[in-house]
Amino acid sequence: MTVVEFSTVVENIAPTLRPAAYNLTRDSDDAKDLVQETLLKAFANRDKFKTGTNIKAWLYTIMRNTFINHYNKVTKRTSTLDTTDYFQYFPNDDRMVAYNGATGEFAAQDIEDAVQQLPEEFKTPFMMYYVGYKYLEIAEKLKIPIGTVKNRIHLARKELKQQLRVYAYGI
Known part of the structure; x- marks a missing residue:
């Protein structure tokens, strides 16, 4: 598949990605960003697409993986452990002894x-x-x-x- 053919097919499928992106993100701006990032990755990795396979499924897979990676990165970055309640209710707990x-x-x-x-x-x-x-x-x-x-x-x-x-x- 030539670059022009690939671009044409991807551009025709791009509008169908938006509802799925919205289902993942639940935010219209985040959904637009996700579709844009998906298309960027698809164009950057078009050599990995095997002609004759389902390009729509390939794009959905890229989008889902992009969403999951972003979600994992955000939750890892923002996860904190709040122990103030623990210390309030169990101040003399033996498990807290050094x-x-x-x-x-x-x-x-x-x-x-x-x-x-x-x-x-x-x-x-x-x-x-x-x-x-x-x-x-x-x-x-x-x-x-x-x-x-x-x-x-x-x-x-x-x-x-x-x-x-x-x-x-x-x-």
Whole structure:
């Protein structure tokens, strides 16, 4: 599909995106922004569209994912924990007592030992993820598929959970 054909098809479908965007956002201005961002992403990634597939579904998927990513970003940014009521009703709760730091040092040492015991193929992606790399970045640096990265991190976490099960219910 040429760029002109792609543009024509997308422009014809664009008005049908607005009601769906409004259903997601419940605000007309946000819906317009969502449609605009969806179209921008569609044009930027038109090479990823496979000719012969349903372009309308492809656009709706882009729009839904854009909305979800934006929603997650906003809720993560604005989430706070208000503990004032807790302290008001439970001022002498034993769960709020600060314990000796030595216990934490033992736990930290046990965690470090458990991580060091992981097989190298699990430890490397796990530690990269732990320090802040995204799955795609890890996959690119290690030159392995992203699914393999996710699987290895999952298996590393599962193994660590098994090795550190003594900490599951506190000390």
